[in-house]
Amino acid sequence: xxxxxxxxxxxxxxxxxxxxxxxxxxxxxxxxxxxxxxxxxxxxxxxxxxxxxxxxxxxxxxxxxxxxxxxxxxxxxxxxxxxxxxxxxxxxxxxxxxxxxxxxxxxxxxxxxxxxxxxxxxxxxxxxxxxxxxxxxxxxxxxxxxxxxxxxxxxxxxxxxxxxxxxxxxxxxxxxxxxxxxxxxxxxxxxxxxxxxxxxxxxxxxxxxxxxxxxxxxxxxxxxxxxxxxxxxxxxxxxxxxxxxxxxxxxxxxxxxxxxxxxxxxxxxxxxxxxxxxxxxxxxxxxx
Ligand SMILES: Nc1ncnc2c1ncn2[C@@H]1O[C@H](COP(=O)(O)OP(=O)(O)OP(=O)(O)O)[C@@H](O)[C@H]1O
Numbered sequence: 001x002x003x004x005x006x007x008x009x010x011x012x013x014x015x016x017x018x019x020x021x022x023x024x025x026x027x028x029x030x031x032x033x034x035x036x037x038x039x040x041x042x043x044x045x046x047x048x049x050x051x052x053x054x055x056x057x058x059x060x061x062x063x064x065x066x067x068x069x070x071x072x073x074x075x076x077x078x079x080x081x082x083x084x085x086x087x088x089x090x091x092x093x094x095x096x097x098x099x100x101x102x103x104x105x106x107x108x109x110x111x112x113x114x115x116x117x118x119x120x121x122x123x124x125x126x127x128x129x130x131x132x133x134x135x136x137x138x139x140x141x142x143x144x145x146x147x148x149x150x151x152x153x154x155x156x157x158x159x160x161x162x163x164x165x166x167x168x169x170x171x172x173x174x175x176x177x178x179x180x181x182x183x184x185x186x187x188x189x190x191x192x193x194x195x196x197x198x199x200x201x202x203x204x205x206x207x208x209x210x211x212x213x214x215x216x217x218x219x220x221x222x223x224x225x226x227x228x229x230x231x232x233x234x235x236x237x238x239x240x241x242x243x244x245x246x247x248x249x250x251x252x253x254x255x256x257x258x259x260x261x262x263x264x265x266x267x268x269x270x271x272x273x274x275x276x277x278x279x280x281x282x283x284x285x286x287x288x
Contacts, residue, residue: 018045018046018047019043019044019045019046019079020044020045020046020080020081020177020178020210021042021043021044021067021078021079021080021081021178021210021212022042022043022044022077022078022079023040023041023042023043023063023066023067023076023078023079024041024076024077024078024079025039025040025041025075025076025077026039026040026041026066026073026075026076026077026078026235027039027040027073027074027075027076028062028066028071028072028073028074029074030062030071035234036059036062036234036235037059037062037063037066037073037234037235038234038235038236039075039076039235040063040076040235040237041076041237042063042229042237042240044178044210044212045210045226045227046210047204047208047209047210048204048210048211048226048227049200049201049204049211049212049213049224049225049226049227050210050211050212050213050225050226050227050228050229051213051214051215051221051222051224051225051227051228051229052212052213052214052215052229052231053214053215053216053218053221053228053229053230053231053257053258054214054230054231054232054257055216055232055233055257056216057233058231058232058233058234058235059231059233059234059235060182060214060231061182061214062235063214063231063235064102064180064182064212064214066078066085067080067085067100067178067180067212068097068100068102068180069085069087069093069096069097070087071087072085072086072087072088080096080099080178081099081177083096098126098174099176099177099178100176100177100178100179100180101171101172101173101174101176101178101179101180101209102171102179102180102182103164103167103168103171103179103180103181103182103184104167104182108167109155109163109166109167109170110155111154111155111156112155113154113155114151114152114153114154114155115142115147115150115151115152115153115154115155115158115166116138116142116151116152118155118166118167118170119138119141119142119166119169119170119173120134120135120138120173121170121173122170122173122174123137123138123173123174126174127174137173138151138169138173139151141169141170141172141173142166142169144169144172144203144206145165145166145168145169145199146165146195146199147162147165147166147169150162150166159192160187160188160192161188161189161191161192161195161196164184164188164192164196165195165196165199168184168196168199168200168203172203172207172209175207176209177209177210178209178210178211178212179200179203179204179209179210179211179212180211180212180213180214181200181211181212181213181214181215182213182214183214183215183216184196184197184200184213184215185197185215185217185220186215186216186217193217193220194220196220197220197223197224198224200213200224201224213225218257218258218259218260221243222243222246222247222258223243225243226242227240227241227242228240228241228242228243228246230246230253230254230257230258232253238251238253238254238257239251239253239254246258
């Protein structure tokens, strides 16, 4: 990890007890032939919005799955509010998941249900609340995302940006302490992206939750996060810091990523023969 990541730039990273989630020397692979995350350590601070940025395939979604207890690390520990997650302990998993809201990449709404019923779904599944109370809660959550007036619409009638906000209302239905967002801005136009970003920040602050988002969208993440982690292949942490620290970094790898420069330490092109050679525009002799 780059030296500037924490102390060198003088930022005050909260003390250890402030971490809601701790990734402690975690190694994981979907099968034994390939390690996806290698000896990864990270902390997600309580009450903060943390963004994990990184190129496609570096293991960001995998990290969320480990926190959600979908998979277990082959080495190391994932600690949620002081409890080591044990995916074989069903009672613990149920209890921890109850405290967690997840917004998936493409919303994953039930298209045959209304907006209202989508948001009501976790409340009906996970609680014994009377229907009148569920109604109030659903309308409150929809109000929080600006869509109370859309409660009776079918999912097929709403735009992509609205769908994302409905999914967000559903993710916060049970007042989670941790909200995890998987690519919350993917496929949104610029305005919807701005709305979604502001909403993530507002909900975090209003509800006192801890938010963790993984994304490729650098400007949105920089605008709303307290802390930014740049991850690379194998779960290597390139750098982490406040958005201002990351933007001011002179490290070539960080600069390339946060400024979207096509070439730098991470090459745009996958290794390939010279173009002329590949297109058959040089003779056999020249090739040799
Ligand atoms: N269920 C799975 N089984 C086997 N391999 C998987 C599985 N899910 C992901 N992978 C592999 O693990 C690696 C990391 O995937 P992951 O989805 O965590 O990356 P990511 O950083 O979230 O990528 P993206 O930004 O494209 O969503 C990829 O090479 C992917 O092909």
